[in-house]
Amino acid sequence: MTRSEPYGVSDLPEPVRDRRVGPGDEFCFACHAGLECFTRCCGDVNILLTPLDVLRLARRLGLETGDFLARHTLSPITKELHLPVVLLRMQEGPGKRCPFVGETGCGVYEDRPWSCRMYPLGMGLPPARAGVEPEPVFFKCHDDFCAGAAQGQKWTVESWRASQGVPEREAAESGFREIVAHPWFIGGRQLDAKRIELFHLACYDLDRFRCFVFESSFLERFELEPDLVAALRASDEELLRFAFRWLRFALFAEPTVSVREAAKKGMES
Numbered sequence: 001m002t003r004s005e006p007y008g009v010s011d012l013p014e015p016v017r018d019r020r021v022g023p024g025d026e027f028c029f030a031c032h033a034g035l036e037c038f039t040r041c042c043g044d045v046n047i048l049l050t051p052l053d054v055l056r057l058a059r060r061l062g063l064e065t066g067d068f069l070a071r072h073t074l075s076p077i078t079k080e081l082h083l084p085v086v087l088l089r090m091q092e093g094p095g096k097r098c099p100f101v102g103e104t105g106c107g108v109y110e111d112r113p114w115s116c117r118m119y120p121l122g123m124g125l126p127p128a129r130a131g132v133e134p135e136p137v138f139f140k141c142h143d144d145f146c147a148g149a150a151q152g153q154k155w156t157v158e159s160w161r162a163s164q165g166v167p168e169r170e171a172a173e174s175g176f177r178e179i180v181a182h183p184w185f186i187g188g189r190q191l192d193a194k195r196i197e198l199f200h201l202a203c204y205d206l207d208r209f210r211c212f213v214f215e216s217s218f219l220e221r222f223e224l225e226p227d228l229v230a231a232l233r234a235s236d237e238e239l240l241r242f243a244f245r246w247l248r249f250a251l252f253a254e255p256t257v258s259v260r261e262a263a264k265k266g267m268e269s
């Protein structure tokens, strides 16, 4: 089972296309500990982690991002995807349970991943098109065992997402979506291995990206405002926002950061 796939509308498999939920459509849903299915959904599932998911979960567990990635994630290599994805690693053994689920439910609830917040909705982004802002497509997940799907109050996509704190999280990592759906990829262009590594480093391994910014010649090469440098030192989420901005320079040669004159000369010589 996969909760949210990076599909475009035209690529949605037919059964999923039939379960699309438009902006005005309503659906019923109620999830609570009294249901027989409680936590059944927290096993044997592909949960895509966003950069903010990795950061928040790592901090919650008191881990460096690199340690979190090594212990709790998988990065499958697939030809279909133009950028690497990070999946939460389920435990071995019966039911392939999520490492964070317990008797009383989700043990990381306040920092649960984006796709766990979205459930029972899934979302896909259409392929990048020149001059077109990608509009997400929402669909209803379908799991026979989920009793919550047939009861409870009525929701719309907007009210459900708001109740789960999704828009705030998406706002904090809006720069990530700009990279994933960047028009540079139109026509199936592929990044080289070095740029893919930079993408993975800056998006997912923020503690290593921090070392890259503050412990290499980065600040000699790029001209950053002193206030910004102070904010990057003080806040993980500011650093993540900056990582997305810098990646547009590093991956697509967009002028999102200023290169110092001396560094430009170094690049030319």
Ligand code: SF4
Pocket (backbone or CB within 6 Å): 041, 042, 043, 047, 098, 099, 100, 101, 102, 105, 106, 107, 108, 109, 112, 113, 116
């Ligand atoms: S992170 Fe929490 S909500 Fe998501 S699958 Fe694991 S236990 Fe369930």
Ligand code: SF4
Pocket (backbone or CB within 6 Å): 030, 031, 032, 035, 037, 038, 039, 040, 041, 042, 119, 145, 146, 147, 148, 149
């Ligand atoms: S109602 Fe659905 S989402 Fe809630 S615990 Fe049961 S299976 Fe999971």
